[in-house]
Amino acid sequence: MLDINNVRAGYGAINVLWDVSLNVASGEVTTIVGPNGAGKTTLLRAIMGLVPLERGQIVFGGAPSGGAPSGGAPSGGASLAGVPTWDMARRGIAMVPEGRMIFRDMSIEENLLLGAFAKTRRAGAARQLEEVYALFPLLKERRALPAGTLSGGQAQMLALGRGLMSAPQLMLIDEPSLGLAPVMVQEVFAILERLKAAGRTIVLVEQNTHMALRLADQVYLMQGGKVTFAARAKEVDVEALHDMYFAR
Template structure:
């Protein structure tokens, strides 16, 4: 479904991604693990059109999306839940969700998807008239994910969904990610909590200083000493 081939991305003179390649098949949950500053968020921003690669190619459903405008990429079926959530604090929960569907014209479908988001996140339904800025961190994360789903993506990019959340809420968010996957949405997940990410992923890539250094199934990575000592808290 998505093929990233040998991309180089720069911030000014600093090279953030060095020849990164990966692929995601339809229906998979693929996770990227790596330390802070390794290039994980940069890769998501490049796929979603917020950054432009200097070299390489990005193919979505066999068509090039490299260098296309972010809104064009959303229209083609990719939604990005950014790190830090970026919700619209002064708007209500419902208004935030409706904004996620701004490129859509199918009113009945939008209503249906709003119901689906409220089923996935009952807490958002309870707070639908509240302004988003009054929500807790976990609720804001749910809102950011719900808003992205309102664009009806075929591929969902999730950047650090568990960051700053209490352990119990992290479990809830990961359960919901699995539910979203079961409804047919393909997911690329960037996550500091490598244990949790590997527990739900089909495959994983490890990024270090802008390069993919390892890839494989969660079982393969769980048995790698390199991964264990660096990311899984083992020795």
């Protein structure tokens, strides 16, 4: 569903990603692990068009997750080069950013509605809201309260809910467990498990390799702006992964 080929990108004169290639299959959880500064967030930003590509390409498309291709159209996919970030939601990609980025003074429901792009806002926002509220009953209970009243774990649920509001084909989720108490980490992963069971396609950046490996179908290790290891998750031994992780 997403093909990243030899992507080189960074911030102005500072290059961060060095010929990164990876592949995200429809209906799977692809996890990207790696130490601080490896370029994981930069890669997600490059997919979203927030960081321009120096070289390489990113191709997105094919059959929607969980559904058969319609009308005989080939699952060719389209390059995301030059696609503005604001158009990603309409194209089916949503990012749940590192640090959650919720608006504390706006209500929980207003935060959720920000995730619905214009067309959905008119046509399907109410239905999307109900779906999100079914997944997160607490957000429904508190929908009129300022988002700033939520705990860290609840704020992460809100960030995930906002990502779901555009009914994305592909979700990019950056370190959802960061800074959370163990019980909330479990809860976040339980939600991710449910999204996976529902057939969603997810790219998950995580430092919690134990939890990420249990959830994932495919694993990539990034170090120093490069992909240094790739494997099917069920074939990966977490201790061996940690050895690679901490070796240079």
